[in-house]
Each structure stands twice: as C-alpha cells, then as structure tokens.
Amino acid sequence: MNETATPQMQDQTLEDYTTADGRKIGGVMMDLKSITLRFGGLIAINDISFNIRQGEIRAIIGPNGAGKSSMLNVISGFYQPQEGEVWFMGKKRPTMRPYKVARQGIARTFQNIALFEGMTVLDNIMTGRLNFMKTGWVAQSIWLGSAKKEETINRQKVEEIIDFLEIQTIRKTPVGRLPYGLKKRVELARALAAEPNLLLLDEPMAGMNVEEKEDMSRFILDVNDEFGTTIALIEHDMGVVMDLSDRVVVMDYGKKIGDGTPDEVRNNQEVIEAYLGVSHD
Amino acid sequence: MTDSNTAVSLPTLLARNVQRRAKAIAYREKEYGIWQTWTWFEAQQEVDALAKGLIALGANRGDYVAIIGRNRPAMYWAGIASQKAGCIPVPLYQDASAEELAYALDHCGARFVIAGDQEQVDKVADVSDELSNLEHVIYLDGRGLRKYDHEQMTAYIDVQKLGREQGDDDELAQRTAELTAQSTCVILYTSGTTSRPKGVVLSNHNVIETAKNSCEFDKLTHKEEILAYLPMAWVGDYIFSMGQALWAGFCVNCPESPDTMQSDLREIGPTYFFAPPQVFESQLTSVMIRMEDASKFKKRMFDHFMKVAKRVGPTLLDGGKVGFKDKLSYQLGKLMVYEPLKDTLGLRRIRVGYTAGEAIGPELFEFYRSLGINLKQLYGQTEATVFITQQKDGAVRADTVGIPSPGVELKIDDNGEVFYRSPGVFVEYYKNAESTASTKAQDGWVATGDAGFIEEDTGQLRIIDRVKDVGKMADNSLFAPKYVENKLKFYPDILESVVFGAERDKCCAFINIDLTSVGNWAERNNVAYASYQELSQHPEVLNIIGRHVSEVNTSIAEDEMLAGCQIHRFLVLHKELDADDGEITRTRKVRRGVIAEKFKDLVDALYDGSSSIYTETEVTYEDGRKGKITATLEIRDATVISREASAA
Structure with a gap:
C-alpha cells in the first residue's frame, strides 16, 4: 500500500453526525465513491456513492435484484468494482483478496448460512479466530507451549462471545443439528470472533419468526453498543430496518435512490414509489 | 457442633467457615x-x-x-x-x-x-x-x-x-x-395461588436451627x-x-444458564440434590426416548437389567436381604446399566436426594430408587422454614412424606388438618397481622391447610389433600376425591378419573382410559376397535380397569380413615374429558361441578343400581362445531373390602 493517508473529510457534510435518538456517531470509516460493478453486460451497481461511519448501524435496503448483496461483496472485497474507489480507514483500498480484507477488520455473515455443518458450534466460532493464530501447523499438532497459549487466549475470546450471544447450551452441539435461527446466531458469533471493526450482515433475519427476529435485533444492538462495532446490514423486514439502523441507503436496479435517516428515507417520494409502496393518506 | 450458640446469624456462620476452612x-x-x-x-x-x-x-x-x-x-x-x-x-x-x-x-x-x-x-x-x-x-x-x-x-x-x-x-x-438470633434473616414471599402473596418473616434462629437439625438428620457435611x-x-x-x-x-x-442445568448437573455430580417431581419425570422421559433409538442389543440389555433393578433395587437400597443370584444380577446390572445411566443423568454421586411439592407417581419414584439413588420425600412449607416431615434412610415410600423432622411436633385436628410446631416456625407475615393470627396460634402451632393422617405402625405422615377440598360422606366419614383419583391415575391405562361421594353413602367413579396405553395393549392382543368409544367399552378393557379399581380399593382400605372412599361402582366414559368442553381446565384439573352437571344421567345411573345406561353427549370439535355422540355405557361393580374385614 503506497497510498498515503489523506484527510478524508473533504466534504463538510461528513462532519459529526447525530442520530435520531441523539447519539453521536463518529467520522467516516468506509467511503464508497462512484462504485460501478458489471457482470458482462449486466450492470449490478451503477455509480453508487455512500459512506459508513464509525459506530453506526447502516442498513442497505432495496427490492430483489437491486444489487444489495453485490454491494456487500464489494465492501468485503469479494467483488472488484470496474469503476470507483473504496476508502477504508482513511486510505484508498487497492485491489486485494478477501482474506486480506478480513485482516483489515471486516467480517461478515452470509445470506445462506455458510457454517461447517459437521463441526461443533465451538469449533465453528473458533474458525473465526483464524487471523489471530500465528503458530504453524507443526507447533499446533505437537501442542507446543506457544500453540497452547494461543489456543487458550483464542478460546477465552470465543467463550466471551458464546456468553454474549447466550449460546452456552449448544456449545458442543454439531451445527447440522441446530434449528435455523440458532445457526444464524452461530454465524454472527463466528463473525464477532474475528473482532471486526466493520461487521457486514447479509439478511440476518431472513426466514426467522417474530421471536427470533426480536432476539437477533437485540443482539445486533448489543454488539453495536457493547463492542462499538460498526455494522452494515442488508434486511428485508422494514420494521426491523427502521428500528435498528441509524442511516439507510436505498437501492433499486443498481442505483441509489435514497440515503438518510429512517425517517428521511420513509418520506422520500422516490423510495416510497420504488419500494415501500405508495402511501394513501 | 458446639458453636450453635455463637452462630447467631448467617454472617457469623460465614465468618466461622472462613475460620475453619478458609481455603x-x-x-x-x-x-x-x-x-x-x-x-x-x-x-x-x-x-x-x-x-x-x-x-x-x-x-x-x-x-x-x-x-x-x-x-x-x-x-x-x-x-x-x-x-x-x-x-x-x-x-x-x-x-x-x-x-x-x-x-x-x-x-x-x-x-x-x-x-x-x-x-x-x-x-x-x-x-x-x-x-x-x-x-x-x-x-x-x-x-x-x-x-x-x-x-x-x-x-x-x-x-x-x-x-x-x-x-x-x-x-x-x-x-x-x-x-441477634431473633433479628430478621430474610423475608420470603409465598407464591399465593389463592390470594395476594404474603411475606413470610424468618429469623436467624429459624433458619440456623432448621439448617442444623436437617443437616444432622441426613448427616450432611462440608463435603x-x-x-x-x-x-x-x-x-x-x-x-x-x-x-x-x-x-x-x-x-x-x-x-452457567438455566438451559444448561442438565449438563452442569452432570459435570458437578451433586451428592445432595432436590428436585420437584416434574424434573425427575422429564429426565425419565428423555431416557426412555433415547432408549427407543438405541441398538437392539443395548435395548434388550437395558430392559433386562431394569427388570432386575425393579425387583431387587429398592430392597437393596433399604438394606434388605435378597437372594444370592439376584444380588449378582444387580451387581452386573450396576456395571452395565445403572452406573452409566446415573452418570449420564448426573445423579451418580447422590447420597441424599429429595423430592417434594406434589405427589410423585410410585413408578417414577421406584425407577430412581431401583437404580440405587437414595431419593426420599419431604413435606414442608415456607412458614416452617421448609422442614415439617422427612423420610429416614431405609424407610422410604412413595405414598408417605416421612416422620416429623428433628424438633418438629405434629398434631392432627378433628377435621384431619395437619398442625405443626417447630424451631422453624416463622415469625410473622410481614405487615399482615390478621393472616398471622389465623395461621399461627399463640402457643406456636401452625395450620398447614393440608389434610392428612399419621400411620400408626410407621409413624409416617400421609397427606391427603388440601383441607378445603376434602369433604364428608353421608355417614360423616372423610371424603378425599383427589387422593383416590391420584391413586387411579398412577395406572398408565387410566388418564383421568372423577370420584363422586360427597354427602352420599358410597363412592362411585368415572374413568377415562388412556388411548396410548390401552391402544397399545389392544394392538399387542389383536383387539380390533374402530373408535375411542368402542375401545372404551370393550369388555376386556372394562375388566382391566375393574382390576385397577379393585387394587386401589385394597390400598385405600388399609387406611381406616379413608376406607369409606373405596369405589363401589364405576363406568368408563365414552369420551375423553376435554378442556374444549369445559370439563377440565387448561392445566388439566378436573372441574367436578361441571362434570356432575353435564353427566347427571350417568351419575344417577351409578347410584340407582342400573347395569347399563344409554346417553347422549354434546361435544365440541376442534374447529368449534358442535355435535352429539351417543353410547350405551356398562356400569360395573368393583370389589370393595368391607370395614369389618379390613379391621379384622
């Protein structure tokens, strides 16, 4: 990385921001500038710019095929946009492999759960600590002192997360035997194990019943509150999005049609027409 | 224990423990x-x-x-x-x-x-x-x-x-x-099913004396x-x-959390354990379900050794003598089944186990005892700082609650209500002098609100029912329907029963068969049936139920006070009592009044001596529609042991 850190606050509107509930959130953590992503002739993301601030919960919403997941994949480094720049922590991010992005402190969950079904919950969450394991496989296989120490530290962190997400009962249960709602929670646990600065959640509440949704919302708020983790999430449930998030980006057919607080977005005519449905009052 | 005089409060006990065993x-x-x-x-x-x-x-x-x-x-x-x-x-x-x-x-x-x-x-x-x-x-x-x-x-x-x-x-x-010993140690609010919760004030004396007595009773130590x-x-x-x-x-x-109790139990392996019957019941159910999925060999081994355990386990636990062959079989069973099973349940190290709160089914109770787990019963109340009666090792039964705990005096009044006086008797109901006065007499005797009696030969207390639910029969003898119904319901074939007899000269009963259990029997014995109604009136089913009723009568006849509650005539209902029809509550408590009203023709038939009755009953289906079912029910006489015979 030969880019030097440049002051990122060129735009005055990016200065301190106060949320609807009076909470101050920090400066810009991730800035996406004019991102365009094409798959052959198909334009998935069309010249979109928005930012994510330190400590906020940022929602990305839009109808099916709007390009939300593609956007998340651009942030996580899985897709490389043909045009535009990704600025992270005040630096322009060069093309890099997703695992390197992960090392920068970005973790994610998937829309379709991507856990190791045969492994226990504990082992699954431990995989989230991969970036913190420095000892080699030789040291680990013969259980050298350094490997043992490292394992203890990592396990401790994982146990804190297990406690936090209240999944002590299923610690030793193979993931394959868990119901859907719990699998989602385990996935969140694994992402948290990476101690991310920025947590990406791809439809964390899809397919859940009301109670599971309430639990998950609580956990997302608690993660944000306790660890100060910045969260970007995609979600279809409007009630959840409006309740949880500090700011919302609305996408439709690869374009950004709205950006602001939940209330601003709710009253944006274009958004209403495209997504929320026309209101009759 | 020399220092019970100096241990005036819980903080002093803590200080004493630090002094004795700081580490x-x-x-x-x-x-x-x-x-x-x-x-x-x-x-x-x-x-x-x-x-x-x-x-x-x-x-x-x-x-x-x-x-x-x-x-x-x-x-x-x-x-x-x-x-x-x-x-x-x-x-x-x-x-x-x-x-x-x-x-x-x-x-x-x-x-x-x-x-x-x-x-x-x-x-x-x-x-x-x-x-x-x-x-x-x-x-x-x-x-x-x-x-x-x-x-x-x-x-x-x-x-x-x-x-x-x-x-x-x-x-x-x-x-x-x-x-001081007299200062308040704690206030505990009773759950209050009938009225507002009451704050029971317990003094240091109450708590420490009761703890001391009960620890000595079961020889509980710091280990x-x-x-x-x-x-x-x-x-x-x-x-x-x-x-x-x-x-x-x-x-x-x-x-770690309420949900991990079962696995934590296993990791700790307590030596002293208390659980209400439901906990034991759900444990047993989960064992049985897992055994259904076990391999054939394991299942046969389990069945075989559980039979052995049932036969000799409780006797061995009470220190009785059994044949050499049985002893050997039990030892083998211990190695192969009982110990591993107890380990899985987290009950392997239990020295003293208690259950209380409500009647425990004898089968359930015997299951744990047959494994060699010293499960006992106690009877207690918040107002008594728990202990009123408890069972001594070697004198344990499913239908009694034991002898008075150390320091407890018991008496039964003319209505059959149990009273006690003990060092554990509470100070007062907080800010409720009226209730205190009506519960606790000046001389320290406390009313339990439960009816019971003390068995003459064993000295153990038996609880019949809440006093307010116990009635009188025509000849002024005790009528305790729930006591009889519980005895009937402990048979797997019987799902529900309703006993009548208040103000009458004899008791009669409605029985509901348990479709799972009786249906299972029918399958094994090639008995064909088309409906619940048909199965319920099958002559062979009536014979089985008749035998159960007679057995219950025999056991009731042993208690002089309750001998009058024996069931003279019974019928098996053609429909299950259902909360949708208002016959039982959602928590499966029998609504005696509703049933007596709704099935008045059947009750009359029980008492007028007819041998069968034709009846029409309105039922509510699950979708809310109403319909009528008709049936001819046979009324059977049960073997009743006469008072003279039982007295002889």
Whole structure:
C-alpha cells in the first residue's frame, strides 16, 4: 500500500453526525465513491456513492435484484468494482483478496448460512479466530507451549462471545443439528470472533419468526453498543430496518435512490414509489 | 457442633467457615465454559466489599433490599451482605410479572434492588414510578444497560469497589455485631395461588436451627456438593443454598444458564440434590426416548437389567436381604446399566436426594430408587422454614412424606388438618397481622391447610389433600376425591378419573382410559376397535380397569380413615374429558361441578343400581362445531373390602 493517508473529510457534510435518538456517531470509516460493478453486460451497481461511519448501524435496503448483496461483496472485497474507489480507514483500498480484507477488520455473515455443518458450534466460532493464530501447523499438532497459549487466549475470546450471544447450551452441539435461527446466531458469533471493526450482515433475519427476529435485533444492538462495532446490514423486514439502523441507503436496479435517516428515507417520494409502496393518506 | 450458640446469624456462620476452612471451595459458577471458584475466604471478601458499598450508598439499618435474579454466587452474597449491613434481604422470583414484582417491592418498601440483568432492571424500571421507597438499583450483568440513566443505578462491581475504597470497616463490624438470633434473616414471599402473596418473616434462629437439625438428620457435611438451580426466592433454595450450605460449609454450584442445568448437573455430580417431581419425570422421559433409538442389543440389555433393578433395587437400597443370584444380577446390572445411566443423568454421586411439592407417581419414584439413588420425600412449607416431615434412610415410600423432622411436633385436628410446631416456625407475615393470627396460634402451632393422617405402625405422615377440598360422606366419614383419583391415575391405562361421594353413602367413579396405553395393549392382543368409544367399552378393557379399581380399593382400605372412599361402582366414559368442553381446565384439573352437571344421567345411573345406561353427549370439535355422540355405557361393580374385614 503506497497510498498515503489523506484527510478524508473533504466534504463538510461528513462532519459529526447525530442520530435520531441523539447519539453521536463518529467520522467516516468506509467511503464508497462512484462504485460501478458489471457482470458482462449486466450492470449490478451503477455509480453508487455512500459512506459508513464509525459506530453506526447502516442498513442497505432495496427490492430483489437491486444489487444489495453485490454491494456487500464489494465492501468485503469479494467483488472488484470496474469503476470507483473504496476508502477504508482513511486510505484508498487497492485491489486485494478477501482474506486480506478480513485482516483489515471486516467480517461478515452470509445470506445462506455458510457454517461447517459437521463441526461443533465451538469449533465453528473458533474458525473465526483464524487471523489471530500465528503458530504453524507443526507447533499446533505437537501442542507446543506457544500453540497452547494461543489456543487458550483464542478460546477465552470465543467463550466471551458464546456468553454474549447466550449460546452456552449448544456449545458442543454439531451445527447440522441446530434449528435455523440458532445457526444464524452461530454465524454472527463466528463473525464477532474475528473482532471486526466493520461487521457486514447479509439478511440476518431472513426466514426467522417474530421471536427470533426480536432476539437477533437485540443482539445486533448489543454488539453495536457493547463492542462499538460498526455494522452494515442488508434486511428485508422494514420494521426491523427502521428500528435498528441509524442511516439507510436505498437501492433499486443498481442505483441509489435514497440515503438518510429512517425517517428521511420513509418520506422520500422516490423510495416510497420504488419500494415501500405508495402511501394513501 | 458446639458453636450453635455463637452462630447467631448467617454472617457469623460465614465468618466461622472462613475460620475453619478458609481455603475450601465455597462457591462455583460456570462462566465462559469453565467452573470459576471462590473459597470461603474469597467469598467473605466479596460479601464485605458489597456490604460496605451498600453502607456507602446510604443503606441504613432495617432497610429492605430486594434481590432478583437467577442463581449466581454474587446473588447469594448479596443476601449475606445485606444482612451484614444491617438490612433485610428480600429475594423475589425472577420470572414474576412486573405487577407481582411491584406488589412485593411496594409491600416490603425496598430501598435497594439488586438485579441480575437487564431484564430484571427493566421490570423494576417499569414499575418504579409507583414505588416511593425505591432509591437505587444495583445490577450484576451490565449488558445492554450502558445507555441507561445511571443516576440511580450502579453496577454490582462498582458498589464493591466503592466499598473497598471508601468503606467503613468499623461501621460494618458494628452493624454485624448488632445482629441477634431473633433479628430478621430474610423475608420470603409465598407464591399465593389463592390470594395476594404474603411475606413470610424468618429469623436467624429459624433458619440456623432448621439448617442444623436437617443437616444432622441426613448427616450432611462440608463435603457435599449441591447444584443451585431452583428459584432463589423459594424457601427450599434459601435453606439448601444458604442455610444448610453455610451451616455445614458445603459448596454451592451455580449453573452457567438455566438451559444448561442438565449438563452442569452432570459435570458437578451433586451428592445432595432436590428436585420437584416434574424434573425427575422429564429426565425419565428423555431416557426412555433415547432408549427407543438405541441398538437392539443395548435395548434388550437395558430392559433386562431394569427388570432386575425393579425387583431387587429398592430392597437393596433399604438394606434388605435378597437372594444370592439376584444380588449378582444387580451387581452386573450396576456395571452395565445403572452406573452409566446415573452418570449420564448426573445423579451418580447422590447420597441424599429429595423430592417434594406434589405427589410423585410410585413408578417414577421406584425407577430412581431401583437404580440405587437414595431419593426420599419431604413435606414442608415456607412458614416452617421448609422442614415439617422427612423420610429416614431405609424407610422410604412413595405414598408417605416421612416422620416429623428433628424438633418438629405434629398434631392432627378433628377435621384431619395437619398442625405443626417447630424451631422453624416463622415469625410473622410481614405487615399482615390478621393472616398471622389465623395461621399461627399463640402457643406456636401452625395450620398447614393440608389434610392428612399419621400411620400408626410407621409413624409416617400421609397427606391427603388440601383441607378445603376434602369433604364428608353421608355417614360423616372423610371424603378425599383427589387422593383416590391420584391413586387411579398412577395406572398408565387410566388418564383421568372423577370420584363422586360427597354427602352420599358410597363412592362411585368415572374413568377415562388412556388411548396410548390401552391402544397399545389392544394392538399387542389383536383387539380390533374402530373408535375411542368402542375401545372404551370393550369388555376386556372394562375388566382391566375393574382390576385397577379393585387394587386401589385394597390400598385405600388399609387406611381406616379413608376406607369409606373405596369405589363401589364405576363406568368408563365414552369420551375423553376435554378442556374444549369445559370439563377440565387448561392445566388439566378436573372441574367436578361441571362434570356432575353435564353427566347427571350417568351419575344417577351409578347410584340407582342400573347395569347399563344409554346417553347422549354434546361435544365440541376442534374447529368449534358442535355435535352429539351417543353410547350405551356398562356400569360395573368393583370389589370393595368391607370395614369389618379390613379391621379384622
């Protein structure tokens, strides 16, 4: 990385921001500038710019095929946009492999759960600590002192997360035997194990019943509150999005049609027409 | 035990334990996947820090401190610390609704609340406007509370920190020294199924004497391990995890979360254990379900050895003699089945186990006893600081609740109501002199509200029913329908039964067959049937039920007082009693009045001597439609043992 850190606050509107509930959130953590992503002739993301601030919960919403997941994949480094720049922590991010992005402190969950079904919950969450394991496989296989120490530290962190997400009962249960709602929670646990600065959640509440949704919302708020983790999430449930998030980006057919607080977005005519449905009052 | 005179309060007991065994483990809690431990010395440090913190926060002598949360060492310390600081601890049920909580908090006028987590804090916050006395909330788990207004809220560790840094040691010592045996140890609110909860005031004397007596009764020592998983506001947990634990000096283990109780139980392997019948029942069910899935070999082995256990296990446990061959089989079974099974259940090390609360089915009771688990019954009340009667090792039965606990006197009045007097008898109902007076007589005798009698040959108490549910028959003898119905329902073939006989000259009964059990029997014996109704009236089914009824009669006839409750005639109902038809409540309690009204023709037939009756009954289907079913029911006579014969 030969880019030097440049002051990122060129735009005055990016200065301190106060949320609807009076909470101050920090400066810009991730800035996406004019991102365009094409798959052959198909334009998935069309010249979109928005930012994510330190400590906020940022929602990305839009109808099916709007390009939300593609956007998340651009942030996580899985897709490389043909045009535009990704600025992270005040630096322009060069093309890099997703695992390197992960090392920068970005973790994610998937829309379709991507856990190791045969492994226990504990082992699954431990995989989230991969970036913190420095000892080699030789040291680990013969259980050298350094490997043992490292394992203890990592396990401790994982146990804190297990406690936090209240999944002590299923610690030793193979993931394959868990119901859907719990699998989602385990996935969140694994992402948290990476101690991310920025947590990406791809439809964390899809397919859940009301109670599971309430639990998950609580956990997302608690993660944000306790660890100060910045969260970007995609979600279809409007009630959840409006309740949880500090700011919302609305996408439709690869374009950004709205950006602001939940209330601003709710009253944006274009958004209403495209997504929320026309209101009759 | 020489120092029962000097042990005037729980704090002095704690100090005594520190002196005796400072480095022994007093508390364990599983957290972050590991059992964290505190020695007696460390526990006292924690308690002192909290007590000094409370004083620094402005707690005065005689203030009430409500404690709401799940079983955690810190919550137990809160109880002792409040006492040390001269306050009175009031543990409250953590699953209580906000209104119930508000009632208790208002009633005791708590100035401080020590809450387990956000859920409890929220509940208290919801009702705090109505509580003029409430000043400060102390919370243990700060998760999710970061954004709350902290003007009247402090974290538990911060209170301890305050106590450590600015605490006044002299003041604390002064207040602790002021405690006497007569000062209030705790106020426990009874659940109050009938009226408003009542705050039962227990003195140090009540708690310590009861703990001492009961520890001696079962020879409990500092080597016991218990799992604290029952509600902290329940008197049983208070005695087991506070009174007895402090008296005997044994270790209290707290589970990681309520859901992990079963696996934590297994890891700890308690030596002293209490559970209500439901816990044992659900354990047994899960064992049976898992055995269904086991390999054929394992299943046959299990079935074989369980038969052996059933035959000789209880006898061996009571120290009786069995044949050499049986002894050998049992030893083999121990190796192959019983010990591994007990280990899985977490019950392998149990020396003393108790169940209480409600009648336990004899089959269920015998299952655990046959494995060699010393499961016993006790009978107790909050007002008695738990123990009224309990069973001695070697004299254990499913249908009695034991002999009076040490120091307890029993008497039965003319109505059959049980009264007791003991060192554990409560001081008073807090701010409720009227109830205190109606429950506790001047000379210390307390009414239990339960009807029962003492068996002459064994001296064991048997509880029949609540006094208000017990009636009289025409000849003025005792009529205890629930007692008889429970006996009938312990047969797997019988799902429900309703016994009639109040103000009549004899008892008769309706029986509901259990379709699962009887259907299973029909399948095995090639009995064809098209409907519940047809199966219920099958002559062979009536014979089976008839045999059950006769057996129940035989067992009832053994009790002189209840001999009149024998069932003379019965019929098997053509439909299951259903909550949709209003015949039973949603919690499956029989609605006697509704049934007597609705099936009046059947009741009349039972008493007029007819041998069968044609009846039409309206039923409500699940979708709400109504229909009629008709049936001709046969009425059978049951073998009744005459009083003269039983007396002879």
